[in-house]
Amino acid sequence: MKTLKLLLACILLVSTTAFTADTGGYKVGDVATDFELENIDGSMVSLSDYKDAKGFIVIFTCNTCPYAVAYEDRIIDLDKKYAKQGYPVIAIMPNDTDVKPGDNMEAMQARAKAKGFSFPYLMDKGQKIYPQYGATKTPHVYVLERTRKGNIVRYIGAIDDNYQDAKAVTTRYVEDAVDALLDGEEVSTTETRAIGCTIKVKA
Amino acid sequence: MKYAFFIIVLVIVACKGEQDQKLESTQTSQKPEAIVPQQQALPFEVYDYDGLVPLITKKDDKVHVVNFWATWCAPCIKELPYFEQIREDYKGDGLELLLVSLDFPRQYKSKLVPFLEQRKIGSEVVALDDVDQNRWIPAIDSTWSGAIPATIIYKGNQRKFYEQSFSYEELKTEIEQFLN
Numbered sequence: 001m002k003t004l005k006l007l008l009a010c011i012l013l014v015s016t017t018a019f020t021a022d023t024g025g026y027k028v029g030d031v032a033t034d035f036e037l038e039n040i041d042g043s044m045v046s047l048s049d050y051k052d053a054k055g056f057i058v059i060f061t062c063n064t065c066p067y068a069v070a071y072e073d074r075i076i077d078l079d080k081k082y083a084k085q086g087y088p089v090i091a092i093m094p095n096d097t098d099v100k101p102g103d104n105m106e107a108m109q110a111r112a113k114a115k116g117f118s119f120p121y122l123m124d125k126g127q128k129i130y131p132q133y134g135a136t137k138t139p140h141v142y143v144l145e146r147t148r149k150g151n152i153v154r155y156i157g158a159i160d161d162n163y164q165d166a167k168a169v170t171t172r173y174v175e176d177a178v179d180a181l182l183d184g185e186e187v188s189t190t191e192t193r194a195i196g197c198t199i200k201v202k203a
Numbered sequence: 204m205k206y207a208f209f210i211i212v213l214v215i216v217a218c219k220g221e222q223d224q225k226l227e228s229t230q231t232s233q234k235p236e237a238i239v240p241q242q243q244a245l246p247f248e249v250y251d252y253d254g255l256v257p258l259i260t261k262k263d264d265k266v267h268v269v270n271f272w273a274t275w276c277a278p279c280i281k282e283l284p285y286f287e288q289i290r291e292d293y294k295g296d297g298l299e300l301l302l303v304s305l306d307f308p309r310q311y312k313s314k315l316v317p318f319l320e321q322r323k324i325g326s327e328v329v330a331l332d333d334v335d336q337n338r339w340i341p342a343i344d345s346t347w348s349g350a351i352p353a354t355i356i357y358k359g360n361q362r363k364f365y366e367q368s369f370s371y372e373e374l375k376t377e378i379e380q381f382l383n
Contacts, residue, residue: 158266161337195305
């Protein structure tokens with residue numbers, strides 16, 4: 001009887017710790033998964049396709065979230081500035097498109113064309129990738145550094161500190177992180193919070 | 204006389220350029236009051252985080268429900284009627300509901316005001332206008348990633364934070380725990 005109780009306690013302990021370890025996604029310092037996701041041009045895109053990249057600015061974003069829209073121009077600017085330095089932007093649309101038809105492939109293509117996206121805009125079809133990263137909202141940024149061990153998460157959070165007005169920004173979190181990595185330095189601010197739209201899933 | 208004063212205020216407000224507005228919003232952290240006067244015509248108060256704090260940390264013995272939402276947030280709009288219903292159903296228990304809108308300030312008049320009127324929102328509504336999200340999001344709750352809807356239920360020192368959508372039943376279950 002005693003051993004049975006002990007066994008039960010053990011099972012309980014294991015199951016609860018397993019649950020807590022499951023949530024939350026990546027922390028800074030973790031190795032981020034690669035993926036193979038469909039781009040708006042119909043091609044499949046993986047991080048490993050980028051032979052010369054030093055790292056990536058992975059941004060979970062979408063068409064329909066006002067916060068994501070407010071940051072579109074700044075996302076384009078990030079790619080313009082950093083793709084040539086080895087840190088391209090990889091945009092991933094994580095929403096379920098039945099819940100948000102405004103984020104379906106046609107809508108993504110139209111939006112990318114209208115705004116002149118210079119970076120891949122990928123569909124997280126089946127919604128397998130965003131939970132692994134631990135993205136909870138759009139926009140949600142992960143700066144990855146390519147190392148021999150894999151793509152290490154170096155920064156998680158917001159693009160900058162003013163969603164309302166690009167001109168009033170005082171701290172550019174993503175730029176600061178990538179600049180530090182390019183200089184071979186530690187990223188000083190590794191995590192920030194910002195309001196965003198929940199990633200849409202079927203109820 | 205009252206009207207004359209109002210007109211003067213209106214003229215002063217109208218004459219203030221965008222430059223002044225920006226200046227004011229940067230100064231708001233020093234004065235934890237509603238960000239006035241250019242929004243005086245709005246049917247709700249606008250606060251920065253410091254101004255909001257007293258409203259979400261009331262030290263009475265009532266159950267307080269604080270819901271962070273926005274008109275652009277579809278799951279927020281969906282659950283709003285449940286919050287309004289809860290407020291009605293638990294009025295007798297002294298429950299207080301505060302709806303904190305995170306709408307974009309430039310859409311207060313075009314989106315938020317018409318929404319509140321059309322839906323006949325009877326609950327207390329305030330707007331939070333504070334761009335320094337990296338300061339106030341973790342200050343409100345260390346676990347909040349920033350997605351909305353998000354809700355706080357508290358009573359005295361007992362406090363729970365939810366980064367999730369609610370059904371009426373789920374909300375009721377949580378409220379009951381604070382009442383007993």
